[in-house]
Amino acid sequence: MSTNAMRTAIAAVLLVVSAATVGKISLQTATNETGFRLAGERIRFDASARPEFTEGQIMYSAEATRSGLVKWAATPRGRRMILRFNGAEYSVTIREDGHGVGAGSAPQPALATLAAATDHTKTKAYDLILNPTFTLPRGAIPFSSGEPSTPADMMAAAWAAEMLHIDFYARGISLPHHLRPDFQSEWHVMATELGFPYLPHEDEPERPPREWRTIRTRR
Numbered sequence: 001m002s003t004n005a006m007r008t009a010i011a012a013v014l015l016v017v018s019a020a021t022v023g024k025i026s027l028q029t030a031t032n033e034t035g036f037r038l039a040g041e042r043i044r045f046d047a048s049a050r051p052e053f054t055e056g057q058i059m060y061s062a063e064a065t066r067s068g069l070v071k072w073a074a075t076p077r078g079r080r081m082i083l084r085f086n087g088a089e090y091s092v093t094i095r096e097d098g099h100g101v102g103a104g105s106a107p108q109p110a111l112a113t114l115a116a117a118t119d120h121t122k123t124k125a126y127d128l129i130l131n132p133t134f135t136l137p138r139g140a141i142p143f144s145s146g147e148p149s150t151p152a153d154m155m156a157a158a159w160a161a162e163m164l165h166i167d168f169y170a171r172g173i174s175l176p177h178h179l180r181p182d183f184q185s186e187w188h189v190m191a192t193e194l195g196f197p198y199l200p201h202e203d204e205p206e207r208p209p210r211e212w213r214t215i216r217t218r219r
């Protein structure tokens with residue numbers, strides 16, 4: 001085979017490989033782009049909304065992130081919210097950020113996403129950022145029981161807190177949320193279901209979007 005012929009053959013092989021790769025990627029995107037996504041894959045849930053993680057998710061995400069989701073998914077509100085956001089209308093991408101100032105955040109989506117709240121044919125995409133290394137400052141809650149005491153507890157609270165923001169976005173409600181009585185009462189129900197009835201959900205006054213500064217000292 002001449003050098004030129006060999007080059008052509010190699011190029012043809014590369015072309016086939018890349019076409020196959022592209023086909024695979026677009027197929028994955030087409031089938032997996034809705035629901036909850038962790039470590040690049042859709043999270044699977046069983047009929048009772050209990051997550052079943054893939055090997056890749058177990059390898060490439062923090063244990064606290066996953067066990068926090070398991071814990072939150074076992075609460076009535078958590079289960080209901082998971083089943084709703086796991087549908088075709090939503091896409092929630094979980095990102096881990098160990099350098100965040102709080103336990104998590106849920107950045108406000110683009111205005112078009114907020115405005116599409118009532119358009120059930122459009123997929124609304126949200127980011128949920130979790131900091132699995134976050135620990136609550138000592139004495140942050142003035143009660144000895146009913147506070148998150150493990151990283152899994154903390155992440156369960158962060159899942160609940162940030163998904164509540166996303167739930168409000170999905171209703172077309174932009175920030176700020178923390179001062180709303182409906183937000184606070186829904187948070188209280190969710191936090192109580194998790195076993196943390198005194199866990200506040202607030203931030204420093206007038207602090208814009210990147211939040212959850214949230215779980216903070218109660219004043």
Ligand SMILES: [Zn+2]
Nearest residue numbers: 201211212214
């Ligand atoms: Zn918040």
